Amino acid sequence: MQTETALKNLMTFLKNSPSTFHAVENLRQELLAAGFAELPESRRWTIAPGGSYFTVRNGSSILAFRVGTDLSEPCFTLTASHSDSPCFKIKENAELRVRDKYVQLNTEGYGGMICSTWLDRPLGVAGRVLVRTKTEAGERYETKLIDFDRDLVLIPNVAIHMNRKINDGFTFNKQIDMVPLLGSGTLEKGAFRRMVAEQAGVAETEVLGSDLYLYNRMAPTVWGAENEFVSAGRLDDLECAWATLQGLLQGKNEKSVQLWCCFDNEEVGSGTKQGADSTMLEDVLRRIAKGLGWDDEDYRCAVARSFMLSCDNAHAVHPNHPEKTDATNCTFMNEGIVVKSHAGQKYTSDAVSVALFRGVCEKAGVPVQFFANRSDEMGGSTLGNIAMAHVSMNTVDLGLPQLAMHSAYETAGVKDLEHLIRASAAFYATHFTTDGQGAFLAE
Numbered sequence: 001m002q003t004e005t006a007l008k009n010l011m012t013f014l015k016n017s018p019s020t021f022h023a024v025e026n027l028r029q030e031l032l033a034a035g036f037a038e039l040p041e042s043r044r045w046t047i048a049p050g051g052s053y054f055t056v057r058n059g060s061s062i063l064a065f066r067v068g069t070d071l072s073e074p075c076f077t078l079t080a081s082h083s084d085s086p087c088f089k090i091k092e093n094a095e096l097r098v099r100d101k102y103v104q105l106n107t108e109g110y111g112g113m114i115c116s117t118w119l120d121r122p123l124g125v126a127g128r129v130l131v132r133t134k135t136e137a138g139e140r141y142e143t144k145l146i147d148f149d150r151d152l153v154l155i156p157n158v159a160i161h162m163n164r165k166i167n168d169g170f171t172f173n174k175q176i177d178m179v180p181l182l183g184s185g186t187l188e189k190g191a192f193r194r195m196v197a198e199q200a201g202v203a204e205t206e207v208l209g210s211d212l213y214l215y216n217r218m219a220p221t222v223w224g225a226e227n228e229f230v231s232a233g234r235l236d237d238l239e240c241a242w243a244t245l246q247g248l249l250q251g252k253n254e255k256s257v258q259l260w261c262c263f264d265n266e267e268v269g270s271g272t273k274q275g276a277d278s279t280m281l282e283d284v285l286r287r288i289a290k291g292l293g294w295d296d297e298d299y300r301c302a303v304a305r306s307f308m309l310s311c312d313n314a315h316a317v318h319p320n321h322p323e324k325t326d327a328t329n330c331t332f333m334n335e336g337i338v339v340k341s342h343a344g345q346k347y348t349s350d351a352v353s354v355a356l357f358r359g360v361c362e363k364a365g366v367p368v369q370f371f372a373n374r375s376d377e378m379g380g381s382t383l384g385n386i387a388m389a390h391v392s393m394n395t396v397d398l399g400l401p402q403l404a405m406h407s408a409y410e411t412a413g414v415k416d417l418e419h420l421i422r423a424s425a426a427f428y429a430t431h432f433t434t435d436g437q438g439a440f441l442a443e
Contacts, residue, residue, distance in 0.1 A: 019127045073255070085111070088118070132208050155178055
């Protein structure tokens, strides 16, 4: 896929994915268009060599897999990314009134966002609602995705005349400073709930639950002296999710079972039924093994030969603050995929996984960079070490370099998107085996 085409398609995907639920539905549609068959978790699975399948949990996590046709010594090759981004969730009883002149929406923070980036910009509302309808068989509860595809709310800053110290550093109180304005006091009580029902196309009494979030309305854009940067909301981590899916669709190896995983709730610790700390990955791997007629020993041998890329974007050197990053293990946009390491294993990369991944990238002609936190700074963690507590295999943590991680509008390098597509395609085209004594074969 050429860089220009890939970039255009990514930007369309980001624009059409204002919530985790929309992102997963868009990824689901792409898999269906590519000929993958959906396997609901609540139904029995029929799996065959040569088949392509996917399953969705909670409407916010999605795992796809393709089964090779020559599985004499199989392994699982998989990538993992996440579908969620820091934002603000709307509480159930949403409306707040201020002196009968304003109507606000009561929200709470989801994940570790940069609060100031959400101020003074048009915001939309999107997510899912649960609708109850009565049928002959009983009451049916159905999910509907909604998106107020317009500039609906805004979180106004306090004028500098009323907060003279705003430029000297300010601590935002999410219950006070980050509450969005919906409308004037002329709105009738319950107006937002009625707006939600109307957006879903149902009666207000039929909406029994909702997961609704604010999102940045600024469209993705390419900029810079040579159009070398791309900025958008939710680059972390939908860029990795979309790019690795393209890799799955392009790369193929008949000797392995190839999986692509996109989990929800990484930004809040992954400890949910649909997060990387859930049973989802192991559930899918075991159902694949059973569907292919493997016994428990076959399954464990396959896992021991397997390799995962834990894909979550990385910090580029900041032009205003280069001192924030390590002197030698630091990364720059448009200069390649970032391999992340940490002595305390917040990242899973080690000598084995780094070497194997570097070999894949060399074959694909993709440059690689290395990131480690400053030794006097606390870093974050990601999917790899969490998922590997449930299903252990060689794993490398990687990502694409970006600026302003967890901002409402993040920035990455245009060239790096194609780097990850090519590297993940080459990864999926590789079959890994091991002799169990520390030697590995990548073919």
